[in-house]
Amino acid sequence: MEGSIALKPLVDVEDLTVRFVSREATAHAVNGVTLQVMPGEVLCILGESGSGKSVTLRALMRLLPPERTRIDGTIRVNGQDVLALDSRGLRDLRGGSVAMIFQEPMTALDPVYTIGAQIIETIRRHKGGTHAAARARALELLELVKIPSPERRLDSYPHELSGGLRQRAMIAMALSCGPRLLLADEPTTALDATVQIQVLVLLRRLQREMGMATIFVTHDLGVASEIADRIAVMYAGRIVEQGPVADVLRAPLHPYTQGLLSSTVHGQNRDQDITAIPGSPPDLRRLPPGCSFAPRCAHAMESCRSIVPEASYPAPGRMIRCLRHTPS
Amino acid sequence: MSTTMNDTAPHPDDLDPRDRGGPAQPLLIVNDLRKHFRVKTTDGKPAAVKAVDGVSFTVFKGETLGVVGESGCGKSTLARLLLHLIAPDAGSLIFDGDEVGSPDGISAADLRKQVQMVFQDSYSSLNPRMPVQDSVAFGPFVNGTKRTDSRRIARDLLTKVGLNPNLFGPRYPHELSGGQKQRVNIARALAISPRMVLLDEAVSALDKSVEAQVLNLLRALKASFNLTYLFISHDLNVVQYISDRVLVMYLGHIVELGPVDDIFSRPRHPYTRALLASRPSMDPARRIEEAPITGDPPSPIDPPSGCRFRTRCAHAEAVCAAAVPALGEWRDRSTHVAACHIEAPGSGHSLAPTQSQAA
Numbered sequence: 001m002e003g004s005i006a007l008k009p010l011v012d013v014e015d016l017t018v019r020f021v022s023r024e025a026t027a028h029a030v031n032g033v034t035l036q037v038m039p040g041e042v043l044c045i046l047g048e049s050g051s052g053k054s055v056t057l058r059a060l061m062r063l064l065p066p067e068r069t070r071i072d073g074t075i076r077v078n079g080q081d082v083l084a085l086d087s088r089g090l091r092d093l094r095g096g097s098v099a100m101i102f103q104e105p106m107t108a109l110d111p112v113y114t115i116g117a118q119i120i121e122t123i124r125r126h127k128g129g130t131h132a133a134a135r136a137r138a139l140e141l142l143e144l145v146k147i148p149s150p151e152r153r154l155d156s157y158p159h160e161l162s163g164g165l166r167q168r169a170m171i172a173m174a175l176s177c178g179p180r181l182l183l184a185d186e187p188t189t190a191l192d193a194t195v196q197i198q199v200l201v202l203l204r205r206l207q208r209e210m211g212m213a214t215i216f217v218t219h220d221l222g223v224a225s226e227i228a229d230r231i232a233v234m235y236a237g238r239i240v241e242q243g244p245v246a247d248v249l250r251a252p253l254h255p256y257t258q259g260l261l262s263s264t265v266h267g268q269n270r271d272q273d274i275t276a277i278p279g280s281p282p283d284l285r286r287l288p289p290g291c292s293f294a295p296r297c298a299h300a301m302e303s304c305r306s307i308v309p310e311a312s313y314p315a316p317g318r319m320i321r322c323l324r325h326t327p328s
Numbered sequence: 329m330s331t332t333m334n335d336t337a338p339h340p341d342d343l344d345p346r347d348r349g350g351p352a353q354p355l356l357i358v359n360d361l362r363k364h365f366r367v368k369t370t371d372g373k374p375a376a377v378k379a380v381d382g383v384s385f386t387v388f389k390g391e392t393l394g395v396v397g398e399s400g401c402g403k404s405t406l407a408r409l410l411l412h413l414i415a416p417d418a419g420s421l422i423f424d425g426d427e428v429g430s431p432d433g434i435s436a437a438d439l440r441k442q443v444q445m446v447f448q449d450s451y452s453s454l455n456p457r458m459p460v461q462d463s464v465a466f467g468p469f470v471n472g473t474k475r476t477d478s479r480r481i482a483r484d485l486l487t488k489v490g491l492n493p494n495l496f497g498p499r500y501p502h503e504l505s506g507g508q509k510q511r512v513n514i515a516r517a518l519a520i521s522p523r524m525v526l527l528d529e530a531v532s533a534l535d536k537s538v539e540a541q542v543l544n545l546l547r548a549l550k551a552s553f554n555l556t557y558l559f560i561s562h563d564l565n566v567v568q569y570i571s572d573r574v575l576v577m578y579l580g581h582i583v584e585l586g587p588v589d590d591i592f593s594r595p596r597h598p599y600t601r602a603l604l605a606s607r608p609s610m611d612p613a614r615r616i617e618e619a620p621i622t623g624d625p626p627s628p629i630d631p632p633s634g635c636r637f638r639t640r641c642a643h644a645e646a647v648c649a650a651a652v653p654a655l656g657e658w659r660d661r662s663t664h665v666a667a668c669h670i671e672a673p674g675s676g677h678s679l680a681p682t683q684s685q686a687a
Contacts, residue, residue, distance in 0.1 A: 226615050245612045262540075
């Protein structure tokens with residue numbers, strides 16, 4: 001890492017809020033998220049549907065529809081103030097220093113262009129150079145992500161590839177301009193088990209070799225434990241717990257994280273019920289006052305229903321938002 | 329259908345009054361079931377997707393049989409064939425001693441009164457224009473139960489799946505969360521008092537915290553209604569938790585079948601081993617450094633000859649391309665069989681036991 005830059009976070013998000021505004025209602029999707037990612041670090045944002053994990057990720061690249069989205073707070077990526085960028089600046093950012101991979105490669109790739117054409121376009125847009133040089137680079141990239149017979153695949157259309165190969169092709173495209181930050185939105189969720197682990201192992205290797213910081217959004221604890229350096233657990237638009245992956249998984253502090261771990265099926269006694277979290281996540285249009293998890297929490301106190309817990313730091317590198325852990 | 333939910337929920341030890349074959353008669357015997365879909369390849373040539381290609385197994389009374397496999401292995405086609413939602417090309421189904429669709433047996437319509445299904449997509453499997461209590465009441469009503477009785481059954485069942493009928497009954501599907509909709513689908517499946525429920529990825533679309541609730545519910549319902557489950561899932565952890573026996577499919581074939589603990593602690597087919605080893609470790613200190621197998625499952629159009637797993641198998645030899653390995657004979661609930669030449673004495677595979685060793 002290059003000296004002084006290595007000490008500064010590559011991603012610095014401060015008090016991010018995202019609201020989706022429509023005539024009928026306002027959905028409070030992200031409610032004060034603060035997070036940092038250091039160069040070369042893998043942060044997993046773990047959460048269930050509607051927790052705001054994907055919205056947070058998309059906000060980093062401003063991929064949310066501007067006409068109905070209200071974003072507040074600050075987002076700095078690679079030294080740039082993302083919320084202040086004009087459309088040209090955004091185009092330079094997207095696919096250049098920051099790249100993204102999605103859950104569904106079939107919808108993320110353009111069906112009417114070959115894999116090669118799409119990678120070549122990305123390379124020439126950001127790095128310039130001749131078509132031939134970009135094609136040679138695209139071929140290298142397909143080899144890098146271990147696509148068999150890459151010359152042939154360069155001229156394939158997305159529908160001609162299997163799910164696993166499409167996901168590899170999308171990773172190749174994302175890596176084509178050597179991003180410093182990779183945003184990954186559930187990239188292995190739609191894959192079969194034997195293919196998912198291949199893609200996870202590949203992503204981990206590429207991330208290490210390229211020294212690329214990664215924010216990996218997932219709902220799957222197993223995936224997080226395979227790839228994360230740190231975990232941020234989101235619930236109803238807030239990060240409720242954050243810390244090194246091993247610490248959070250071995251000794252979760254927040255009742256929601258504890259519930260998520262106990263309700264994830266992995267080798268429990270078959271004669272007993274799984275310890276599930278009762279109820280369901282809140283409606284983002286009508287968030288309860290206080291801690292959003294209080295209505296489902298076995299430890300909720302009276303004050304939990306009125307006071308939004310502040311972040312506290314019980315150990316180095318660990319953060320939790322829970323009144324039971326707030327020093328009084 | 330004069331019987332209602334309450335008087336057809338016997339104690340598990342009591343014999344179901346509808347039982348015909350006795351406790352030893354398997355609830356469902358599937359014999360050499362086959363379904364090929366005709367398609368055209370990209371260059372316009374006719375081809376066939378061999379979705380289910382000669383599948384035979386048995387579902388015993390009161391058990392949960394888990395079916396695992398990756399996409400394209402035929403597990404969902406299998407579920408639809410079992411209900412005759414799509415007609416099989418060949419093979420037979422024997423439900424509690426009666427052959428389905430044969431003149432001496434029972435019709436597909438009669439089968440569906442005893443076997444119901446819950447699908448993965450909780451929203452698209454409910455009528456969006458019908459309050460959910462009416463969706464649940466519909467089954468009993470079209471089967472001859474009076475409207476008021478059908479509604480009472482529906483309200484009882486909504487209560488049993490954990491939904492307050494006064495609060496949730498009049499709602500439309502879009503007004504419910506995914507977990508609540510799936511509870512409604514389960515209630516609907518139970519409304520005509522089936523003896524068997526096919527659960528096709530029924531919890532896969534749910535969040536983990538909700539999935540756990542629904543799994544607990546399924547277990548409780550199975551005990552109180554004396555049900556038999558066929559539980560299809562791609563999630564091995566869930567299958568391990570809920571199943572008594574497990575059936576592993578790969579490209580339209582059964583590759584392994586046995587009691588859940590045998591399958592998970594002593595898997596015999598290389599594909600089952602790879603599938604189990606592909607599960608994320610849940611421990612950051614013991615990450616998987618290398619993927620157990622490479623590549624994607626091949627297309628079920630024009631699958632590999634012989635053993636269909638041989639293209640991804642580390643132990644593949646000439647015999648694997650030449651001959652389809654047989655699953656072997658199973659006798660009862662404790663039989664553990666695998667369709668692999670390494671398992672078959674004298675198969676010609678270098679790792680197979682010789683005839684004398686086997687004896």
